[in-house]
Amino acid sequence: MALRWYFDFVSPFAYLHWQQLKALPQFKNIVPVPIAFGAVLHHLGNLGPAEIPAKRLFTYRQALWQARSAGVTLRFPPGHPFNPLAALRLCLAAGATHETVDLLFNWIWRDGHAGDSAAALALPGAMLDIADVAAAISEPSVKEALRRNTDAALAAGVFGVPTLAIGSELFWGNDAHPLMQAVLADPSLLEQGEWARIKDLPVAVERSR
Numbered sequence: 001m002a003l004r005w006y007f008d009f010v011s012p013f014a015y016l017h018w019q020q021l022k023a024l025p026q027f028k029n030i031v032p033v034p035i036a037f038g039a040v041l042h043h044l045g046n047l048g049p050a051e052i053p054a055k056r057l058f059t060y061r062q063a064l065w066q067a068r069s070a071g072v073t074l075r076f077p078p079g080h081p082f083n084p085l086a087a088l089r090l091c092l093a094a095g096a097t098h099e100t101v102d103l104l105f106n107w108i109w110r111d112g113h114a115g116d117s118a119a120a121l122a123l124p125g126a127m128l129d130i131a132d133v134a135a136a137i138s139e140p141s142v143k144e145a146l147r148r149n150t151d152a153a154l155a156a157g158v159f160g161v162p163t164l165a166i167g168s169e170l171f172w173g174n175d176a177h178p179l180m181q182a183v184l185a186d187p188s189l190l191e192q193g194e195w196a197r198i199k200d201l202p203v204a205v206e207r208s209r
Helices: 012-021 037-044 053-070 085-093 098-110 122-127 133-138 140-156 174-185 193-200
Strands: 003-007 030-034 163-166 169-172
Touching: 003 012, 003 140, 012 053, 012 098, 012 174, 030 085, 030 098, 030 140, 037 140, 085 098, 085 133, 085 140, 098 122, 122 133, 133 140, 163 174, 169 174
Parallel strands: 003 030
Antiparallel strands: 003 163, 163 169
C-alpha cells in the first residue's frame, strides 16, 4: 500500500507529526513529499492558520502544548509564517530522504533557526553535502519537482499539511495520528458501519459566497 506524506516545513504540526511517524513500523515505507502549502491555500481560496490574527497565537500555543505533551522539543524560528520555498527546494535537491527531512525539521523547529533563504540554510546544506545552497535551490529541475509535488497533492485532494495518504485515503494533522494508526492496522475500518455511511452523507445546507 502506498504511503505518501505531504508536508511543508512552514508547519510546526508537520514537524510534530514527523516525530510520531518515526515510531511507526511502516515508517521506512513512507515517502516524504515536500509541497508548497501556500500554493495549496491559494488554490483552495483559504487562509493559513497564522494568517488569521485571532487564530495565530492560539495555533502557536496549541503547537507548543502538543510538543510538551509528546515530550518533543519545539522552538519557533525567528519569524513565522516564513517563506519555506528555500527549505523545500533544498530538501528536494538533497533527495527528500528521511534523513534530509529530519535534519531540516530539526534545524528549523527543534533548534529554532531560520529556514527562509539560502544563507539561512548554508549550514544544514553543508551537512547535506550541498556546498552552494543558492545554486541548488535555483535549479529549474528542483523548482519543477516542487511544482509537480504540489500539483499531485492537489490532484489527490490534499487540503492541508501534514497529510498522510494511505492508499487513496487522506489523513490530515498531527492530532489525527491515532486514526492513521488504526487504519494502518485495519484498512477495512473505514468501510464499516458509520465510517462507511458518512461517505455518502448529504449536504444539508450550503453558505452563499
